[in-house]
Amino acid sequence: MLSNWSLNVYPRALPISTRHRKIAKRIISLERKMSQLSAEELQNYVCDIRNKIDCEPKKAKDFLVEGFALVREASWRIVEMRHYEVQILAGICLFEGAFVEMATGEGKTLTATLPVFMWALSGKGVHVHTTNSYLAERDFELMSPVYEFLGMSCGLLCQGDTPVIKKKSYDCDITYGVGSEYGFDYMRDQLAILNTAKPKLGKTFMASMYGYKPRKVFKMQRDLAFALIDEVDSVLLDEARSPLVISGAKGGVDPNAHIYKSANSIATSLVLDEDFILNKSKRSIDILECAKQKIYEIAPPKGLVAPWSFYIRQALSAHHFFQKNVHYMVDEGKIVIVDEYTGRRFAERTWRDGLHQAIEAKEKITITEASKSAARITRQRYFSFYERIAGMTGTAQGSEKEIWKFYRAPVIKIPPRKKIQRIELRDKVFGTLEAKWCAVEQKICELYKCKQPVLVGTRTIESSEKLALRLQKLGLNPQVLNAKQDAEEAKIISSAGQVGAITIATNMAGRGTDVHLGDGVEKLGGLFVLGTERHESRRVDNQLIGRCGRQGNVGIAQFFISFADDLIVQHLPKITDKFGDKNELPSHYTRIFTKLQNQLEAMHFEQRKQMYHFDTWVEEVLHMMG
Incomplete structure (x- = not known):
């Protein structure tokens, strides 16, 4: 139980250690040996390691070097991608239960195969949590052939699947799915247990959650063993202020x-x-x-x-x-x-x-x-049920304190494979919305004239559509990506880095999306990311910035913000009135936005802390009653 909430006892983001680098060198040194093995010999190698781990599960770490080398070779043979040293370093840290920060574009999807494979050797099952169904399907389709080549079964959770179908996915060695769906399925299993529980327990969801072992019932999930969380800061921090809630069946039209x-x-x-x-x-x-x-x-x-x-x-x-x-x-x-x-x-x-x-x-x-609410659980509580969790993100720095206090996991910063060449220009600050949008229009027109692709980040569907309409009146033809076009996401993102492309997107383009640059774009300065509003969390802003300058490519990022944006209107309305008649302002006014974001992040941390304390209080009460 975590009771120490003092702010001065936690590790800051840690660098890669010498021990990690030595292990990575040993893994890379096996490349030639693995490349000379036939497919059958590789698969037999996996079976041999698996049998040894079955006998002594705690010995899995002793086979880390051979296991990672096997995955590298399988990845090369199946998808023609071989892990770079920085990905191996990240994989080692993940296997040990750390949260790693990798620069955007460094290949987190491929990196995940290393710890996931090693955990899967135990036969207990590994859950790969993604932030949305698009990424879950993409990563599953890309990486499942690699696992299957190595003799691992792989399943995909889809919303709307029946419990029987979901159970088949959960029974696989590796399961891909949206993070929240795992939590909902856990609660559905607990509700199924509750329906067969003895009356004397009292029909409460929490009673079944803490310690009661009823007779055998149909469950989708096995015991929770290992979880790898993609975009871990989004799942465990940004979204953690809202608990996962299952509602009872609704009866259609409300009689009231x-x-x-x-x-x-x-x-x-x-x-x-x-x-x-x-x-x-x-x-x-x-x-x-x-x-x-x-x-x-x-x-x-x-x-x-x-x-x-x-x-x-x-x-x-x-x-x-x-x-x-x-x-x-x-x-x-x-x-x-x-x-x-x-x-x-x-x-x-x-x-x-x-x-x-x-x-x-x-x-x-x-x-x-x-x-009506039938079951409820916080993300903090749900993830505490796993034997081990690890996570990846491009934006963990600044959150080390909370990650350590909630999950007792260090944040380790992985160096980029290539030097980041992205240029981050100073924010342009305006007093009014109209002044901001006029400046955004002008900047997009300038970029279009020189054919440099631009990705415009908006906060809302409404803003994305209004900007698109303004640009269409100027004779431009932007592509729009928001919740209304989510079925076309892959197609829109694939063309966002082409010469002359104008793409307007909400936060959908902020996490997990790869914008590949077209021929000649590097000479034009790479992708230009233009943010039109700051968010309550700086991590969301940083994810948008990270869409450019990936894997050593050039790129430029800049925000155009105003004192009439929702962030200021909701939290500092008096400042909106003060600057209501101003156009462009000096860039040092950005400090007001930064200070407000710091205050909001601190407030959100307190909310998550209170939720955690409520969970622990409920647990203590139930133990006292039981």
């Missing part, structure tokens, strides 16, 4: 839809600062005393299960805190949540406590019945 419609009607009649006050930073609403007359002019509708003011407050939240094509989109008459960190759609998720219904009323679509 009239309540949400009435609340929506009243909410639209209330006046900001006269009837209610917003706190955008805390996302809270205070309804003033003078507004009560408007709220209770007519009797509250029948069927209320909460105070009438609660429904009004949720309706106000739907109108003032949640924007269409920013936080959600309407697709085929349904509200689809858009993830603020990745820009991807969450088709199966809903907001709780009537908020989803309030947004449906706002958009005047069918109001669905609210679902």
Whole structure:
């Protein structure tokens, strides 16, 4: 149990050690020997190591050199890629349970095969967590032939698969899937156990989670052994403020839809600062005393299960805190949540406590019945069930403290194979949105004239579409990548580095996407990444910057930001008013954005810490009761 939250006891990002380098040299020295073996001899070699590890599982580390050399040779024969020394170094650290920071474009997908193969030799099963289904499918299709050549079975988790199909994937030596899906399947298994549990346990999900061993039931997952997490900072930090929640089945149209419609009607009649006050930073609403007359002019509708003011407050939240094509989109008459960190759609998720219904009323679509929470778990708690976890990302530095305190894992920085040649220009700062977007237009036109490809990062679907429309009026033809075009992601990204390409993307292009440069682009200065807004987390900004200057290529990155951007409007609205009549401002005003990001990251850390403490408190209470 982690109880020490002092800020001065944790390791900073560590460099590669001499021991790691010596092991890597030994692995590389076996290249010639492995290349002379036939396919059958390689496979027999794997079987021999596997048999020895079966007898003594703790001896797996003794076969690290031979195991990594086997994977290098198999990768070369199957996909014509052989691990470089820096990838081997990262693989060693991952196998030992560290979190590694590798520069974007250094080949994390190939690196993952090294520790995954070694863990899989134990026969316990390895879970490879990715941030989205596109990356899970891509990595599975690319790397499963390598594992299969080495005698390993490999499965892919797909949303919508039946439990029987998922069990087949989980029974494989190696399973690829979206990180959250593993957590949901774990809870589904626990709910299945709960349904067969003895009544005296009390039918609570948490009771089954902590220590009860019921009679045998159908489970999809085996015991949790090893997990390799891609984009580990996104999964374990950015997304960790929201627990994984499974909802019970919904019954279609809500019989109390009239309540949400009435609340929506009243909410639209209330006046900001006269009837209610917003706190955008805390996302809270205070309804003033003078507004009560408007709220209770007519009797509250029948069927209320909460105070009438609660429904009004949720309706106000739907109108003032949640924007269409920013936080959600309407697709085929349904509200689809858009993830603020990745820009991807969450088709199966809903907001709780009537908020989803309030947004449906706002958009005047069918109001669905609210679902009840059947199970809940934090990511911190879920990952604590694995014997060993390790993770990769391009942006872990600055988060070493939290990673160490939650997961007791060091962050190790892997040097790039080639010197990074990316140029990061100073931010351009503007007072108004219009001044910023005019400057963005002008910069894109300049780049298009010299045929240098540009990737424009926007924060929301709405911003991406508005910018695309502005450029189309200038005679340009940009490609747009957001949650509405997620099916075409691979095609759009593949052309983003070609001569003269203009690509506008939300955060979907920020993680895990490879933009390959076309012929002649290097001479033009490489890919130009133009960010149009800073995010609450600097890691998201850095991931966008990392789309250029990969693997030693040249590239340029620059942000165009304004004091009317959402980041400032939500958290420092007084500054927005102060600079509302300014155009371009000196670049040193960037410090305000940086300071605000630091404050928000500290606040988010406190939220995750509180969630962790709640989990440990629940565990202690259940142990005392049991």
